[in-house]
Amino acid sequence: MLDWILFFIVLWIVVVIPGLFVIWLNRRYPEEQWDWEWTDTTEVKFPENFLWGVATSAHQVEGDCTNNNWWAWEHAKNSRGAPRIKTGEISGNACEHWTRYQKDIACVVELGCNAYRFSIEWSKIEPMENQFDQAALTHYKTLIRELRQQGIEPMVTLHHFTNPLWFEKLGAFEKKKNIHYFVRFAEKVFDELQDQVTYWCTINEPSVYATMGYFRGEFPPGKRNIRKTGVVLRNLLEAHVQVYTALKKRPGGKEAKIGLVKNLTQFDPIHRNFLLDWIVARTLHKAFNTAVFQFLKTGRFRFSLPGLNLVRHYNGHAARSNDFIGLNYYSHFNVKFSIRRGFVFQLHKDDVATDMGYAMYPEGMYRALHELNGLGLPIIITENGIADKRDDRRFLFIRTYLYAVSRAIEEGVDVRGYFYWSLMDNFEWAEGYAMKFGLYAVNFETQERTLRTGSEAYRMSIREAAREA
Numbered sequence: 313m314l315d316w317i318l319f320f321i322v323l324w325i326v327v328v329i330p331g332l333f334v335i336w337l338n339r340r341y342p343e344e345q346w347d348w349e350w351t352d353t354t355e356v357k358f359p360e361n362f363l364w365g366v367a368t369s370a371h372q373v374e375g376d377c378t379n380n381n382w383w384a385w386e387h388a389k390n391s392r393g394a395p396r397i398k399t400g401e402i403s404g405n406a407c408e409h410w411t412r413y414q415k416d417i418a419c420v421v422e423l424g425c426n427a428y429r430f431s432i433e434w435s436k437i438e439p440m441e442n443q444f445d446q447a448a449l450t451h452y453k454t455l456i457r458e459l460r461q462q463g464i465e466p467m468v469t470l471h472h473f474t475n476p477l478w479f480e481k482l483g484a485f486e487k488k489k490n491i492h493y494f495v496r497f498a499e500k501v502f503d504e505l506q507d508q509v510t511y512w513c514t515i516n517e518p519s520v521y522a523t524m525g526y527f528r529g530e531f532p533p534g535k536r537n538i539r540k541t542g543v544v545l546r547n548l549l550e551a552h553v554q555v556y557t558a559l560k561k562r563p564g565g566k567e568a569k570i571g572l573v574k575n576l577t578q579f580d581p582i583h584r585n586f587l588l589d590w591i592v593a594r595t596l597h598k599a600f601n602t603a604v605f606q607f608l609k610t611g612r613f614r615f616s617l618p619g620l621n622l623v624r625h626y627n628g629h630a631a632r633s634n635d636f637i638g639l640n641y642y643s644h645f646n647v648k649f650s651i652r653r654g655f656v657f658q659l660h661k662d663d664v665a666t667d668m669g670y671a672m673y674p675e676g677m678y679r680a681l682h683e684l685n686g687l688g689l690p691i692i693i694t695e696n697g698i699a700d701k702r703d704d705r706r707f708l709f710i711r712t713y714l715y716a717v718s719r720a721i722e723e724g725v726d727v728r729g730y731f732y733w734s735l736m737d738n739f740e741w742a743e744g745y746a747m748k749f750g751l752y753a754v755n756f757e758t759q760e761r762t763l764r765t766g767s768e769a770y771r772m773s774i775r776e777a778a779r780e781a
């Protein structure tokens with residue numbers, strides 16, 4: 313008799329309860345998959361005054377960013393003597409966007425875009441602590457004037473992964489007490505440019521900066537420490553709130569639209585009937601996505617892993633610290649529990665892979681938009697694009713992702729704009745120049761830009777949207 317009771321207890325604990333939990337998880341977090349054969353991707357509709365843009369960031373395109381942490385990283389070696397950048401390359405002259413910006417703006421115009429997102433290189437504006445370079449500020453003013461003259465709405469990012477060397481040496485965002493340096497820089501730039509710029513992104517992808525620099529060690533400073541990852545993420549979010557609050561108080565602050573840019577990569581279990589895959593997927597989703605949304609909604613930040621409460625923080629202003637939310641969306645990661653490594657990423661067998669290794673997954677854009685909509689803020693898609701050297705997936709990528717955006721809009725999600733990443737091929741961080749995200753291919757010998765065939769999909773979509781409106 314006792315044996316039977318024991319048997320049933322074990323059965324419940326090992327099979328029934330986990331089984332019911334998995335059924336609940338499957339219902340609660342479905343992995344949307346659409347039948348594309350039966351989907352008409354030309355059936356799209358976008359609001360009037362939609363921002364149709366392209367995006368770049370300073371370090372990736374300008375060239376000669378010699379005074380920041382990335383430049384130092386590109387020239388450094390790891391403990392085994394191997395270069396930090398997978399291809400051994402350095403950013404160097406990049407696309408020479410600093411001097412060729414006029415031609416690049418002509419490309420933006422040629423695409424039919426009405427907006428351009430770019431970032432301000434902090435290390436050029438403030439090369440040494442509290443010493444501001446007026447000529448560098450003037451450069452950005454000129455770029456913005458030129459954009460406006462061409463009818464292009466500028467969107468400025470204040471922090472896109474790079475730090476001036478002096479700031480990095482002080483410990484950058486590892487230390488809460490360093491945040492004020494970034495606020496001062498933001499105020500300086502805002503005062504100079506606010507009369508010409510409406511859209512401001514404070515910080516690009518805090519979760520990526522924290523994870524890649526402090527958990528995976530593939531970005532500077534190359535650390536691997538989970539608690540530090542949480543601390544850096546908290547400090548970046550806190551920096552965002554402080555910048556928002558400070559800029560709102562300045563002349564032009566009320567009229568400006570200021571927001572954080574959040575990268576949302578979903579983590580889905582590769583085996584949807586396997587509880588351990590689910591646990592890994594939900595844990596990662598919570599740490600890198602939900603923790604940030606919770607903070608922006610309630611001011612409460614909690615970075616934790618099962619059994620470990622790593623970082624806690626509260627800032628009541630966080631809930632009112634965005635005029636819009638920027639979404640960078642690329643794909644989802646299917647995770648598989650691994651005894652040796654904790655988890656690994658895998659593709660589904662019928663996935664179409666991008667050159668970055670992750671899948672084309674437009675349904676994920678739709679899911680991300682719905683999830684973000686919970687914040688109750690206007691959404692601007694500040695990045696979305698594909699690394700596609702062969703240019704044999706870009707056309708499909710653009711059409712299917714825009715279809716997913718349109719479908720979310722139709723269902724009531726408040727999306728105000730879409731920026732394709734990127735205008736042209738550029739220095740793709742740890743991947744060097746191998747990844748070809750550009751609508752324009754760049755010949756790095758001659759600096760010639762050539763519109764890729766697949767990019768026609770974007771031009772076409774913008775034209776069609778204008779006709780519909």
Ligand code: FCB
Binds near residue numbers: 740
């Ligand atoms: C994003 C970055 C951007 C670019 C794209 C491909 O995470 O914000 O700079 O590298 O990925």
